[in-house]
Amino acid sequence: MIIKDIKKDVIGTSKEVFAKDNQWISRRMLLKDEGMGFSFHETIIKANTKTHIHYKNHLEAVYCVSGDGKIEDLKTGEIHNIYDGVMYALNNNDEHYLYGGNVDMRLICVFNPPLTGTENHDENGVYPLVN
Template sequence: MIIRTIQEAKKTERHIIAEDWETIRLLLKGDGMGFSFSVTTINAGRESPPRCYQHHLEAVLVIEGEGEIELLDENKIYPLSPGTFYALDKHDHYILLAKTKMQAICVFNPPLSGKEIHDEEGSYPAEAEEISV
């Protein structure tokens, strides 16, 4: 069994902090579950650059805040609020806007290794360095 708390994970490499967002990666590839599980917080007013996970599929459940996701290939905008779930099941191109501080649960398949950062195309690499904790 794997048991972790957010407070404990925040003290490790599982806590990734960027300028206007942060994520706590509670479950990673090295944990052997076949998917990764993160809690991500996005600051109010942040609009992501265009993203497209070419090597991963992502499922997201918004648990706090208001925002929207724009699917660029469909030219559609969907509102996001607590309880909204979305899955980027077709390697969708998107932009995410946090109107207020947002928090979400994110699941990736294949699992993240831990040290992924977005590349210039808004994707994570197929493989990344694994963290040791």
């Protein structure tokens, strides 16, 4: 059994990863080395930000638990509102923009394959596949 306390085990450690341009904070609670086959994160999207994301190597499911924002599908141009209670899944490695709303948005995220913990977006919005 794995038990984690975000305040004691993640925040302020190497498992709390900050975006290069300070648009988000990823608190990585469960990682590849723990052998679950997925990773589990709390992500804070800062208010009034825009992040380009294109997970070519990962699938992600995201559930909003507070705040608000928008996601823009770059293939279709569709824009969807995100708020407490909304889930979205990037089941086709969907390239998108993620916008923070008027207040910080708190998201719970699952990645497959799991992240190792060191990943940050490259210039194309991609997390590298780390073995």
